Amino acid sequence: DRSLADTDPEVSQAISAELTRQQTTLEMIASENSAPVAVMQAQGSVLTNKYAEGYPGRRYYGGCEHVDVVEQLAIDRLTALFGAEYANVQPHSGAQANAAAMAALLQPGDTILGLDLAHGGHLTHGMKLNFSGKLYDVAAYHVRPDDHRVDMAEVERLAHERRPRLIVAGWSAYPRQLDFAEFRRIADEVGAYLMVDMAHFAGLVAAGLHPSPVPHAHVVTSTTHKTLGGPRGGVILATADLAKRFNSSVFPGQQGGPLEHVIAAKAVAFKLAGEPAFRERQERTLAGARILADRLLAPDSREAGIDVVSGGTDVHLVLVDLRGSELDGRQAEDRLHAIGITVNRNAVPFDPRPPMVSSGVRIGTPALAARGFDRADFAEVSDVIATALRPATGDRELARLRARVTDLADRHPLYPDLTEVPR
Numbered sequence: 001d002r003s004l005a006d007t008d009p010e011v012s013q014a015i016s017a018e019l020t021r022q023q024t025t026l027e028m029i030a031s032e033n034s035a036p037v038a039v040m041q042a043q044g045s046v047l048t049n050k051y052a053e054g055y056p057g058r059r060y061y062g063g064c065e066h067v068d069v070v071e072q073l074a075i076d077r078l079t080a081l082f083g084a085e086y087a088n089v090q091p092h093s094g095a096q097a098n099a100a101a102m103a104a105l106l107q108p109g110d111t112i113l114g115l116d117l118a119h120g121g122h123l124t125h126g127m128k129l130n131f132s133g134k135l136y137d138v139a140a141y142h143v144r145p146d147d148h149r150v151d152m153a154e155v156e157r158l159a160h161e162r163r164p165r166l167i168v169a170g171w172s173a174y175p176r177q178l179d180f181a182e183f184r185r186i187a188d189e190v191g192a193y194l195m196v197d198m199a200h201f202a203g204l205v206a207a208g209l210h211p212s213p214v215p216h217a218h219v220v221t222s223t224t225h226k227t228l229g230g231p232r233g234g235v236i237l238a239t240a241d242l243a244k245r246f247n248s249s250v251f252p253g254q255q256g257g258p259l260e261h262v263i264a265a266k267a268v269a270f271k272l273a274g275e276p277a278f279r280e281r282q283e284r285t286l287a288g289a290r291i292l293a294d295r296l297l298a299p300d301s302r303e304a305g306i307d308v309v310s311g312g313t314d315v316h317l318v319l320v321d322l323r324g325s326e327l328d329g330r331q332a333e334d335r336l337h338a339i340g341i342t343v344n345r346n347a348v349p350f351d352p353r354p355p356m357v358s359s360g361v362r363i364g365t366p367a368l369a370a371r372g373f374d375r376a377d378f379a380e381v382s383d384v385i386a387t388a389l390r391p392a393t394g395d396r397e398l399a400r401l402r403a404r405v406t407d408l409a410d411r412h413p414l415y416p417d418l419t420e421v422p423r
């Protein structure tokens, strides 16, 4: 068989260029990570050839004896990792996990209550152009204007007023922990299901560094590629009594054949997530985010109009608040991009600028922790970021910052043995 480079030089070259980009820049998009080579090897395997509709031991296709082993390993490792009774590892993505979880518990037209997208929620928690906003009647809760914490009094009030069938606790851009027990208390008061979407913080939960939603929620959904550090994909966790509903909601409800090559990669990631090195990495992830928040709250940043949403972080990300700065979110993103740091602009709560511009950047530490960054490295990259975000910083200074980024990247080689695609 011909290699990728021979078969398709255009795709091959783009992949090589992407590898170089990842190696020579610093990835600080909070929802990204650098998957281990073992994870990519499993995903780039012959399992991509296999149809396996159904579940282990109950397939609608022959020849599933080996993918059954793989999928059962993924299920067993995931339930053990989070202390859950039931797991479904087939959702192709986090959005599909949420679609399946909601479809299992709701009828179209039912009311859901989730965190407003503009205050850190996810598209699938009720945004009007998303399936969740189209299929369901949506009520949204918010963070408080003073401390940027989720307003649990509003959650309780809306729960009583709107009588949701499902309350969603979870976020894409929120730097603090949620009170899952309080969410469950409110859900029970109004007879709603509680769904926790732990896509962002699942790795922290797995490491025991963040409270687990599993004892509190009727259903927990997650992605596998963020802090968890696996392949792109989704999962659902629940109690055993709901197993049948979730299984049939994923297949045949939402999906056809599962991606067994991705499920194999999930299994590898779940194994790694149970190891001491993973916990140590998550500790550095958290420490790095705290170091960054502290640096951005130092006097020189404050004088430049920079603030940090909620005044700090308990998780793997910092939301930089540029409402008081001349630089908007897009300019900040571009500036960091120019010096080799990749982030995404993000609306901050009560953002006066339009979403395409926004007044914030979301900066995360998981990919750098995976790359081996220690506290000193995080202090260095935090200083680079704080300097770059001062409006007065000019081109000569930015060139010096680019050199410091290159130095950090060189000191922490990423995938040193890869040239193109994993072998």
Ligand code: PLP
Binding pocket: 031, 092, 093, 094, 095, 096, 098, 122, 124, 170, 171, 172, 197, 198, 199, 200, 223, 232, 233, 234
């Ligand atoms: N849920 C949350 C909280 C997320 O942040 C995301 C991704 O950004 C998703 C779900 C969706 O995951 P995916 O992009 O895999 O569909």
